[in-house]
Amino acid sequence: MKKNIFALVLTFLLAGLWAGSALAQGKTPTDDDVNAVASQLFCPVCENTPLDVCPTAACKQWRELIRLKLSEGWSETQIKEYFVAQYGARVLAEPPRQGFSWLVYIVPPILLAIGAYLVFTTLRSMRKPTPDVAQVSVGLETTVDDDDLRRVEEELKRLQ
Template sequence: MRNLVQGLLLTAILVIFWINTPWVALAQEECEDIISCFMAPDFCGMTLDTCPASSAREMREEICRMVEQGMSKDEIIAHYVNLYGTQILAAPPKEGFFLTAWLTPVVILILGTLLLLVVLKNRKAALSPAGNNGVTLPEEELYEDVLQDELKKYI
């Protein structure tokens, strides 16, 4: 009886140390990192890490088993891309046709900024002193002199 209690106690201590070892935490982190790369297999529009469906749970468990078996992130991603196609990926790959999905927003932002600068420059040119309702610069100086004379009278 005493040996049984000691054996159970030793087993409990080993399990506690095994759970708290860093390599278990690293495997769990790697598993979560890989899971975040995928969409749910039922294509409900949710990522795999947030989907509550049973098919998503099964896929998460399968990915963790693959990590435990020593498969790399790239191998696991390639496996699921071969199985479901590229639509299983949460973000499109940064190669080939899918590169446009990454570059289009940047190009649109740059073109929009350039268009805004051109519009503002043209607007500023339209509001410049030369376009002040036909009042020429010498006339403005004359009015400025008259204004200064009037102000001197009252100050």
């Protein structure tokens, strides 16, 4: 009798443990759950093809692997880390923010800032007349005599 009670308790305990574990793992992953992770990964074989739409047999297996990992309670980050460990950083949709790969993120803003600075200084410098231009205009003013002025005015009248 004691033995039976012990077995019953053990069964309940195991059932409880299984239920708890199942609860922690959540429901069976749907296709949408799998695609949500797969769309963030790129096929290691085909060029530039996200895993969720890749038709190859290898990618089908990888999607099943994602489903399995999700059903085991793995998080999205853990699954991505697993794929990176297995197939390298190229499976990620963008380079990891570490080491040399930082360059991909840093270079464009730096160049953009340089470009903006160049445009700004170009605009500023263009707004101020340079001394050369000022001198030339002064020089021109001094060389125009009254005869020239009269002639220009006559020309203008004729045009009108």
